[in-house]
Amino acid sequence: MKLAHFAVALAIAATPAAALAGESSGGLTLGSKAPQATTKMKNIDGKQLSIADVAGKAGTLVIFTCNHCPFAKDWEQRIVELANGYTARGIGAVLINANNPDMHPEDGYAEMQTRAKSRGMKVPYVVDETSAVAKAFGASVTPEAFLFDKSGKLVYHGAIDDNRKQPDKVQARYLKDALDAVLAGKAPPVAETKSLGCGIKFRS
Numbered sequence: 001m002k003l004a005h006f007a008v009a010l011a012i013a014a015t016p017a018a019a020l021a022g023e024s025s026g027g028l029t030l031g032s033k034a035p036q037a038t039t040k041m042k043n044i045d046g047k048q049l050s051i052a053d054v055a056g057k058a059g060t061l062v063i064f065t066c067n068h069c070p071f072a073k074d075w076e077q078r079i080v081e082l083a084n085g086y087t088a089r090g091i092g093a094v095l096i097n098a099n100n101p102d103m104h105p106e107d108g109y110a111e112m113q114t115r116a117k118s119r120g121m122k123v124p125y126v127v128d129e130t131s132a133v134a135k136a137f138g139a140s141v142t143p144e145a146f147l148f149d150k151s152g153k154l155v156y157h158g159a160i161d162d163n164r165k166q167p168d169k170v171q172a173r174y175l176k177d178a179l180d181a182v183l184a185g186k187a188p189p190v191a192e193t194k195s196l197g198c199g200i201k202f203r204s
Contacts, residue, residue: 027138028146030191032154034062035136041096041126044113049094049124051133056092058150059182064134065143066099067115068106069198072142074164076119079143082160083123086179093123098134099142103201131202141197145175149182156182158193 028035037055040048051062063079065072072079083093101108109127116125128134137146147156156178161170178188 027140027144027157028154030154030157033152034060034146034148034154036133039133041128041133042109043124043126044109044116044121049126051094054092054094054124055148055152056087056090056150058090059092059155059179060148060152061086061091061093061179062096062137062146062148063093063143064096064098064128064137064139064141064200066097066104066107066198066200067111068099068104069142071164071197075143075160078160078167080119080121080123082175082179084121086183087123089183091179091182095121095123095125096128096133097125098128098131098139098203099201100131100203107201129203131200134200135202140200141195142200143197144195147175147178147182147188150185156188156191157195158190159195164196 034051037052038050040050043049051060054060061083063083065079079095083095087093097107097112099107105111112125112127143160145156145158145160146154149155156175158174160175162172162174163170174190174193177190181188
């Protein structure tokens, strides 16, 4: 575990200062249910979906992310692969963009549609139009993952893995390990990590 945190430290050290927008170790407490679970959000296909609508029999993955953030971009393909792959295995998944596109036009709805198509995204990518869902979760950066087990309790919160820049040098696959544990009906080996990313540009 110390080695994994050392790798995180190296990844941070190698990151340009301008890109280091923040980190989150707050948010929901472990064991909590998903807040705002029935709040409808506009998906990239135009349909209105809630977290409850996408919940899986084995568990549910919620990731707050966006288009413009360099952290989200670096982890994006891994996020999509995990979300697509585990949805097919019974884990429901939804990616949520709570950013204000007036601050970053790249986070606009049309851009979300384009990005989802180019990345082969098969899971919902929705707009948190008032940022109410993100605020209820206590999410503060992108990307930030929340994984709930089949009973709806939060069992993992935090980062995707320990090396955003070099996928081939990842040593701690926090989210993947947590997903595998949930499928096996076990507790994740690591339940909480710090999410590194750009601060969410909340809508007023």
